[in-house]
Amino acid sequence: xxxxxxxxxxxxxxxxGVAGSVAAAGRGITVKGxxxxxxxxxxxxxxxxxxxxxxxxQVTGGGSGTxxxxxxxxxxxxxxxxxxMKEDEKxxxxxxxxxxxxxxxxxxxxxSIYLNDQNPVKQLSFAQLRDIYTGTISNWKQVGGNDALxxxxxxxxxxxxxxxFKDNVLLGRDYSPxxxxxxxxxxxxxxxxxxxxxxxxxxxxxxxxxxxxAVSKDEKNPAVLPxxxxxxxxxxxxxxDLFFYTRVRPAGDTKKFIDWVLSDEGQALxxxxxxxxxR
Amino acid sequence: xxxxPRAAGIFVALAATLFAxxxxxxxxxxxxxxxxxxxxxxxxxxxxxxxxxxxxxVQTLLSDxxxxxxxxxxxxxxxxxxxxxxxxxxxKVAGSPATLTPANTERFYIRxxxxxxxxxxxxxxxxxxxxxxxxxxxxRLLEAYVTLLxxxxxxxxxxxxxxxxxxxxxxxxERSSSxxxxxERSRAENVLFSGERDRGIKLVDQWTLKFETVLAxxxxxxxxxxxxxxxxxxxxxxxxxxxxxxxGTVDGAISYYTGRNTTPLTGxxxxxxxxxxxxxxxxxxxxPVVGGGSLKGEYFGGRNVNADSLKALIAEPTSxxxxxxxxxxxxxxxxATDFVGWYVMWVQNVGEHFQATVRYDAxxxxxxxxxxxxxxxxxxxxxxxxxxxxxxxxxxxxxxDRALAGGAYDDPHDNLWTVQVxxxx
Numbered sequence: 182x183x184x185x186x187x188x189x190x191x192x193x194x195x196x197x198g199v200a201g202s203v204a205a206a207g208r209g210i211t212v213k214g215x216x217x218x219x220x221x222x223x224x225x226x227x228x229x230x231x232x233x234x235x236x237x238x239q240v241t242g243g244g245s246g247t248x249x250x251x252x253x254x255x256x257x258x259x260x261x262x263x264x265x266m267k268e269d270e271k272x273x274x275x276x277x278x279x280x281x282x283x284x285x286x287x288x289x290x291x292x293s294i295y296l297n298d299q300n301p302v303k304q305l306s307f308a309q310l311r312d313i314y315t316g317t318i319s320n321w322k323q324v325g326g327n328d329a330l331x332x333x334x335x336x337x338x339x340x341x342x343x344x345x346f347k348d349n350v351l352l353g354r355d356y357s358p359x360x361x362x363x364x365x366x367x368x369x370x371x372x373x374x375x376x377x378x379x380x381x382x383x384x385x386x387x388x389x390x391x392x393x394x395a396v397s398k399d400e401k402n403p404a405v406l407p408x409x410x411x412x413x414x415x416x417x418x419x420x421x422d423l424f425f426y427t428r429v430r431p432a433g434d435t436k437k438f439i440d441w442v443l444s445d446e447g448q449a450l451x452x453x454x455x456x457x458x459x460r
Numbered sequence: 461x462x463x464x465p466r467a468a469g470i471f472v473a474l475a476a477t478l479f480a481x482x483x484x485x486x487x488x489x490x491x492x493x494x495x496x497x498x499x500x501x502x503x504x505x506x507x508x509x510x511x512x513x514x515x516x517x518v519q520t521l522l523s524d525x526x527x528x529x530x531x532x533x534x535x536x537x538x539x540x541x542x543x544x545x546x547x548x549x550x551x552k553v554a555g556s557p558a559t560l561t562p563a564n565t566e567r568f569y570i571r572x573x574x575x576x577x578x579x580x581x582x583x584x585x586x587x588x589x590x591x592x593x594x595x596x597x598x599x600r601l602l603e604a605y606v607t608l609l610x611x612x613x614x615x616x617x618x619x620x621x622x623x624x625x626x627x628x629x630x631x632x633x634e635r636s637s638s639x640x641x642x643x644e645r646s647r648a649e650n651v652l653f654s655g656e657r658d659r660g661i662k663l664v665d666q667w668t669l670k671f672e673t674v675l676a677x678x679x680x681x682x683x684x685x686x687x688x689x690x691x692x693x694x695x696x697x698x699x700x701x702x703x704x705x706x707x708g709t710v711d712g713a714i715s716y717y718t719g720r721n722t723t724p725l726t727g728x729x730x731x732x733x734x735x736x737x738x739x740x741x742x743x744x745x746x747x748p749v750v751g752g753g754s755l756k757g758e759y760f761g762g763r764n765v766n767a768d769s770l771k772a773l774i775a776e777p778t779s780x781x782x783x784x785x786x787x788x789x790x791x792x793x794x795x796a797t798d799f800v801g802w803y804v805m806w807v808q809n810v811g812e813h814f815q816a817t818v819r820y821d822a823x824x825x826x827x828x829x830x831x832x833x834x835x836x837x838x839x840x841x842x843x844x845x846x847x848x849x850x851x852x853x854x855x856x857x858x859x860x861d862r863a864l865a866g867g868a869y870d871d872p873h874d875n876l877w878t879v880q881v882x883x884x885x
Binding site: 277279351 | 583635
């Protein structure tokens with residue numbers, strides 16, 4: 182009898198697991214993560230479902246970090262991320278799934294620097310941006326603007342855009358405590374629209390009612406505005422890939438959806454939404 | 461960070477809604493009675509006042525929430541049912557030496573119930589307090605440490621930790637029991653690093669994304685030593701070092717530990733060498749359709765005080781002779797012996813919810829002596845119920861030599877079934 186109990190537990194676990202897998206297979210594909218990508222992912226999902234009757238793709242945001250946590254917890258099939266996975270996130274995924282995950286670049290994005298329309302500043306270098314966001318530069322006069330206090334707006338630390346900007350523009354340095362944290366790119370844009378001394382960063386597709394600031398990587402290179410040509414050829418210095426992550430190599434319905442996203446139709450939709458094709 | 465924009469957003473939304481409602485009412489009034497419109501400017505002024513008040517409240521609230529977000533609670537519970545092969549043997553639990561519970565071949569118990577509180581004070585410092593209940597213990601402090609990160613590198617890649625923490629040696633020790641594929645660590649690890657934790661200071665340097673070194677100085681006794689935490693009988697501290705290269709699909713590390721062990725006697729104590737050299741490697745792969753898998757192995761070698769030698773060479777105090785002395789003719793150098801321990805493990809995920817594991821581990825506490833070796837095969841299946849809960853069913857097949865009359869030996873019937881439900885939060 183004693184030997185039967187663990188075996189029965191194992192069998193019950195197996196049956197429940199199979200039942201769970203069947204139930205999971207019936208719920209469609211879940212996509213969770215980057216707020217930068219949420220509009221794009223929703224458009225992909227809507228168009229894909231329209232062209233593939235019976236398929237279900239559910240899209241939610243929350244930030245790249247939230248999406249990656251969901252991928253590790255097994256509560257989403259695809260994670261959208263506007264930054265690469267960190268080493269500790271890969272380790273957590275590996276601990277659970279013995280896999281480093283599969284990274285698929287699905288679109289390109291120019292990370293725009295938003296300025297208020299009334300701001301006379303037209304361009305900034307990486308070094309100036311770094312000094313503004315770390316607090317070394319605090320007055321627009323120091324970068325050729327009005328004598329006014331700079332109000333930097335940024336994202337929460339669960340945001341992939343927050344991490345990308347910190348890693349690539351601030352070179353890992355910590356944000357100034359003066360940087361005001363906002364819950365989404367749209368909120369950053371709205372804040373800069375209302376604040377003549379504001380500066381923000383976010384996806385190029387969100388830049389409505391603000392002006393883009395030209396950015397130079399250093400003093401030797403010219404300042405470049407983000408547009409389809411400069412993002413595609415890489416001359417705009419704040420260009421990044423947007424990713425899908427899966428736990429293992431995609432298969433079944435998930436693979437079909439990702440293949441469609443990477444198809445000409447999916448990539449054309451990315452361009453239409455305001456992003457740039459990955460190939 | 462301030463929250464003005466969010467509050468301002470609330471203000472704009474509220475003002476717009478209320479103003480629209482006011483405008484609608486005004487429109488209806490004008491249609492029916494054609495009276496003069498109410499003083500819109502006064503209404504907006506009143507609303508401004510109300511919203512400013514709300515803004516202050518929200519700012520205070522968000523400031524408080526921001527402070528609370530610096531606290532992170534995490535932990536896990538492992539509720540377990542165990543049954544040994546026969547009623548003649550006791551259920552064995554981990555320890556050094558392995559502890560036999562009172563005769564009790566079937567039982568429910570809480571193996572681990574742990575709660576960790578982390579406070580991220582700033583980008584440059586962090587404090588952790590970690591408590592453990594379960595395994596028939598009272599609640600005890602498992603870890604408590606402060607980590608300081610360097611301010612001179614952008615990613616703060618050098619970290620100094622002071623307090624009570626995991627001993628930085630090998631792979632198994634620092635890997636949380638909440639993520640381990642089998643319920644218990646290998647026997648070699650259990651014997652050599654009982655409790656896995658000690659008090660001291662540790663410097664971690666992440667030289668590149670792939671290469672890390674650790675240096676540490678610790679008391680050396682570990683948290684399961686009877687003297688812990690009040691004394692360090694060796695006085696001299698133990699030193700440990702590890703270098704790890706993590707390529708992603710193939711990781712590996714070399715670890716070194718050196719110190720002294722004190723055996724207390726009536727009169728001068730005996731000091732013996734305590735050295736450990738370790739190698740570990742992990743190889744990861746993916747099978748199409750089936751899922752990810754890994755092969756892991758670890759080796760421990762060195763010199764350590766031997767529990768059997770203590771029994772053989774030391775006369776324990778009795779009521780008639782209350783002193784603890786070496787037996788006549790015993791060589792104190794023989795209290796420590798050369799040991800070898802190792803394990804190999806295969807883990808295979810099957811789909812999203814299942815994981816199968818096989819591990820073989822061996823420990824020879826004195827490789828000059830026969831019949832004191834321990835070997836064990838562990839088979840395990842994990843079923844991941846959701847992102848937080850898993851059920852583990854494992855079967856341990858230990859092999860030891862039990863001395864019988866006439867110089868014969870047999871392997872006692874002490875195989876062990878374990879069914880464990882773990883919830884991690």
